[in-house]
Amino acid sequence: xxxxxxxxxxxxxxxxxDTTSARSIIKMKSDEDKIKTLSPHLLMAYSGEPGDTxxxxxxxxxxxxxxxxxxxxxxxxxxxxxxxRRALATSLRSRKPYSVNLLVGGYDTSEHTPHLYWIxxxxxxxxxxxxxxxxxxxxxxxxxxxxxxxxxxxxxxxATLRRCIDEVSKRLVVTPGKYKVKIVDKDGVRExxx
Amino acid sequence: MSIMDQxxxxxxxxxxxDCVAIASDLRLGxxxxxxSSNFQKIFPVTDRIYLGLPGLAxxxxxxxxxxxxxxxxYTIKEEREIEPETFAHLVSxxxxxxxxxxxxxEPVMAGLSKTPSGGYxxxxxxxxxxxxxxxxKDFVVAGTASExxxxxxxxxxxxxxxxxxxxxxxxxxxxxxxxxxxYSGWGCVVHVLTKDKVITRTLKGRMD
Amino acid sequence: MARxxxxxxxxxxxxxxxxxxxxxxxxxxxxxxLLAKDGVVLAAEKKVTGKLLDLSATKEGGYGGSGEKIxxxxxxxxxxxxxxxADANSLVNFARNAAQQHxxxxxxxxxxxxxxxxxxxxxxxxTQFGGLRPFGVSLLYAGYDPHYxxxxxxxxxxxxxxxxxxxxxxxxxxxxQSLLKQGVKDAIGLALRTMSKxxxxxxxxxxxxxxxxxxxxxxxxxxxxKIYRPSEIDALLEKEGxxxxxxxxxxxxxx
Numbered sequence: 001x002x003x004x005x006x007x008x009x010x011x012x013x014x015x016x017x018d019t020t021s022a023r024s025i026i027k028m029k030s031d032e033d034k035i036k037t038l039s040p041h042l043l044m045a046y047s048g049e050p051g052d053t054x055x056x057x058x059x060x061x062x063x064x065x066x067x068x069x070x071x072x073x074x075x076x077x078x079x080x081x082x083x084x085r086r087a088l089a090t091s092l093r094s095r096k097p098y099s100v101n102l103l104v105g106g107y108d109t110s111e112h113t114p115h116l117y118w119i120x121x122x123x124x125x126x127x128x129x130x131x132x133x134x135x136x137x138x139x140x141x142x143x144x145x146x147x148x149x150x151x152x153x154x155x156x157x158x159a160t161l162r163r164c165i166d167e168v169s170k171r172l173v174v175t176p177g178k179y180k181v182k183i184v185d186k187d188g189v190r191e192x193x194x
Numbered sequence: 195m196s197i198m199d200q201x202x203x204x205x206x207x208x209x210x211x212d213c214v215a216i217a218s219d220l221r222l223g224x225x226x227x228x229x230s231s232n233f234q235k236i237f238p239v240t241d242r243i244y245l246g247l248p249g250l251a252x253x254x255x256x257x258x259x260x261x262x263x264x265x266x267x268y269t270i271k272e273e274r275e276i277e278p279e280t281f282a283h284l285v286s287x288x289x290x291x292x293x294x295x296x297x298x299x300e301p302v303m304a305g306l307s308k309t310p311s312g313g314y315x316x317x318x319x320x321x322x323x324x325x326x327x328x329x330x331k332d333f334v335v336a337g338t339a340s341e342x343x344x345x346x347x348x349x350x351x352x353x354x355x356x357x358x359x360x361x362x363x364x365x366x367x368x369x370x371x372x373x374x375x376x377y378s379g380w381g382c383v384v385h386v387l388t389k390d391k392v393i394t395r396t397l398k399g400r401m402d
Numbered sequence: 403m404a405r406x407x408x409x410x411x412x413x414x415x416x417x418x419x420x421x422x423x424x425x426x427x428x429x430x431x432x433x434x435x436l437l438a439k440d441g442v443v444l445a446a447e448k449k450v451t452g453k454l455l456d457l458s459a460t461k462e463g464g465y466g467g468s469g470e471k472i473x474x475x476x477x478x479x480x481x482x483x484x485x486x487x488a489d490a491n492s493l494v495n496f497a498r499n500a501a502q503q504h505x506x507x508x509x510x511x512x513x514x515x516x517x518x519x520x521x522x523x524x525x526x527x528x529t530q531f532g533g534l535r536p537f538g539v540s541l542l543y544a545g546y547d548p549h550y551x552x553x554x555x556x557x558x559x560x561x562x563x564x565x566x567x568x569x570x571x572x573x574x575x576x577x578x579q580s581l582l583k584q585g586v587k588d589a590i591g592l593a594l595r596t597m598s599k600x601x602x603x604x605x606x607x608x609x610x611x612x613x614x615x616x617x618x619x620x621x622x623x624x625x626x627x628k629i630y631r632p633s634e635i636d637a638l639l640e641k642e643g644x645x646x647x648x649x650x651x652x653x654x655x656x657x
Contacts, residue, residue, distance in 0.1 A: 071516065073549050075508070082509035086259075089252050093295065110548040118229060123252035124201060126222050126230040138227065259509065263502045270474060270498055273465055 001174045003136030004034070004045040005164050006103040006116050008129050008150060009157035012185035013105030013114045016161055017045040018136075018176030035182050037189045038064045039074035042106040043182050044084075047133050048121060049099035056098045060084055077106025081117040081125060089123030097121065101133040107184050114185070132164075139171055140164040154183070162194060197298050198249055198323075200225065202377025203235050204337030205246030206368055207304040207318040208351060209330075210360035213388045214316045216244045216304035217368045219339075219399070221380035222251055231380040231401070239265055240275040241392070242306045242314070244385050245285070248337030249299035249323070257299055260288065278305030278317040282327060289325030296323045300336040306387055314389045339375035346371045357393065361386050365397060373400055424559060426485050426538035427572060432600055433471055433482035434570040434578050435542040437554040438589035441617035442544035444482040445593040446471035447572070447601050448610050457632070466631040472612045476501030478511040478625040479545035480614050484572035485559070486538035493539055497521055511625070514545030518555040518563045526561030536560070540571040544616050546625035552616070574600040590615065594642050606644050608632035 004017040021029035035045045036057050042064070046057045063083070068074045075083070081104045091098045102119040118124075118131035130148050132140040147160050161181065169175045182191050202223040207216040222233030236246045237258050245261065247254045264284060268276050276284070285301050301321050306314040320334035321327050328334060333351050335343035346367045355363055365384050372378040382397040431447035448470050457468060465474050475481045475497045483490040500520040504512035512520075521541065528536040536559045543555040556571060557563035570578040578600045582592070594613075598606045614629040630638065639645040 071513070076510065076548070079508035079510045083507055085252075085255065086507060089256050092252065120224065122200075122250070123256070124222070124224075124250075125255060126233050126251075128230050131229070141227070141229075259506050263506050266477075266502055266505070267498065 001135045002047040003134035003176055004047050004103055005132045005140050006105050008114050008116045009152045012154055012183055013116050014157050014161055014183050015043045015045045015105045016179045016181045019178045019180050020176050033180055036061050040188050043184050045103040046100055048101050052098045053100050056100045077108050077115040085119055085123050085125040092123055103131050105184055136168040139167045143167050199338050201251040202338050203248045204339040204378040205248045205302045206335045206343050207302050208333040208364045209316045209318055211354040213357045214304040215360045215364040215386045216246055217364050217384040218246050219372050219378045219382050243278050243281055244304050246302040247299050253297040253299045257297055278307045282319045286321055286325040286327050293324050302334055302336050338377040339371045342371035342374045357386050357388050427540045430484035430572040432572040432574050433484045433542055435544050435554045436568045436589040436593050441615055442552050442554055443589045443593045444472055444544050444614045445597045446482050446612040451609050466629040472614045472629055474627055479514055479517055479543055480616055480627050482542035484540045489537045490539045513547040513549055514553045518543050522557050522561040522563045529560050591642055594644055598644050608635040611635055
């Protein structure tokens with residue numbers, strides 16, 4: 001089943017999402033990238049109704065890019081998250097709402113702080129030290145309650161993420177195989193292999 | 195499973211002697227799963243009005259932003275701060291605009307209104323999700339623990355409490371009520387408004 | 403049919419400026435802005451004065467000022483206006499709405515340049531078609547945002563805008579600008595001294611002057627706009643040694 005995690009640490013946010021693309025009980029693809037880079041210091045992991053996810057993620061991506069082009073500076077993570085949340089909240093009361101859950105992680109270059117926002121398809125938003133979506137959330141959140149440290153260096157953060165992934169692999173009936181892991185910090189966005 | 199219980203959360207407001215208090219829990223849930231233990235549901239509107247918004251979290255945020263817009267425009271055009279009674283009617287009419295597709299929130303307000311003699315009078319009010327106002331003289335409650343809050347508040351509240359006693363009363367009422375509600379809790383925040391200051395305290399609660 | 407109306411309202415002079423609108427501003431009271439390291443200052447000359455004018459509303463309550471030239475546009479931007487007052491009021495309302503709309507969409511104060519752009523987009527629209535009259539208003543925007551911190555912008559009726567360290571709009575703006583070129587050390591003092599030299603009257607007092615500053619609150623680090631009340635302006639002039647003396651219009655030498 002679709003699962004995504006994100007955790008903050010000292011000056012960084014790690015965002016991870018599984019890479020399966022499923023239709024009913026069939027795995028159609030196992031190398032899908034479900035984390036978009038919205039701006040030089042902003043990542044968004046998306047999951048939910050197939051179709052809605054990509055449509056909505058691209059809509060967000062292009063609007064954030066447009067703001068960047070028009071104003072020569074990128075929208076800050078807090079402002080981006082607020083805009084994305086509003087888009088979902090407006091969509092909720094439309095004829096066909098987008099059914100997309102998000103984890104938005106970014107590094108604020110004017111404040112020099114990492115930020116992570118947990119957003120669901122209703123437009124519920126909360127800034128959190130760590131967050132997760134999907135069935136994996138039930139295992140990961142309790143594990144992160146125990147092991148998460150907001151001041152942890154990157155290596156320790158990645159080790160905690162590995163614990164989450166291992167736990168989900170061990171206990172969840174339908175486990176996602178591979179994960180894509182991306183990091184955002186003061187130097188921007190990069191992908192890492194676990 | 196009501197949509198009002200999707201995220202959980204409760205708010206209570208109480209009148210004291212020349213002061214008012216408003217308090218809420220800090221939980222944000224996704225049904226039974228806890229997501230955040232620092233989700234604020236009470237927002238300052240002016241220095242003398244606080245607004246609590248328990249209910250569906252997406253609408254909590256949307257309404258908070260909409261009220262901020264309306265109050266800012268009111269303040270900047272009128273060149274004065276909005277009075278609690280006026281604000282209560284702003285809340286009511288904003289909710290009733292959506293009578294047939296409502297915001298799933300039940301706002302609770304606490305404030306101190308100016309009297310003609312220059313003093314301040316405690317003011318509390320609550321509305322239902324379509325904006326029916328309830329001006330109470332003692333206390334108002336809302337949220338997933340509202341039934342429990344009614345019971346405990348009925349037993350603990352008494353008239354003319356001083357700020358510190360009111361703080362103790364509202365804190366005990368909220369903490370004990372949310373312990374009997376699975377959808378509320380995870381810590382509380384309490385604001386006591388007096389004529390010259392606002393006392394804000396965060397309380398630790400059971401994390402289960 | 404449209405030719406029966408005056409189509410020159412949107413016609414440009416050889417210098418590329420809209421005739422009537424620019425004319426309106428050159429007679430308006432001076433407004434000057436100064437950018438300092440830790441804040442922005444606006445000072446304005448009031449034209450509508452007189453013993454019979456009811457100013458009771460400006461004495462207490464509100465944000466201060468007399469509501470003629472300096473307005474709060476957003477919690478992080480103050481605007482100084484020169485030109486047709488009625489047009490200016492309409493622009494102020496538009497700016498306030500634009501600022502709140504941004505706050506609603508992005509949960510952050512509108513960046514100063516973006517607010518200037520919003521107004522200029524509209525101002526430009528009124529220069530393009532015959533039969534419409536452009537806004538006869540120039541504006542100064544003094545503001546703060548986390549991207550570029552303190553900023554000062556100026557826009558004219560054509561919809562042009564630009565950023566400045568010190569600038570001036572309205573009557574006598576040439577004189578003021580040459581005075582401002584001396585450089586900014588003490589922004590409040592320089593603003594007041596420049597005003598005292600450019601204004602027609604020989605006395606400087608709250609009945610002819612509006613004044614505002616935007617700084618950062620030392621505790622919250624949030625921008626804090628302050629538009630001075632008449633009594634505060636007089637106190638400030640007193641402190642700077644520019645206050646008028648009773649029955650004596652002679653001014654003290656600038657400190």
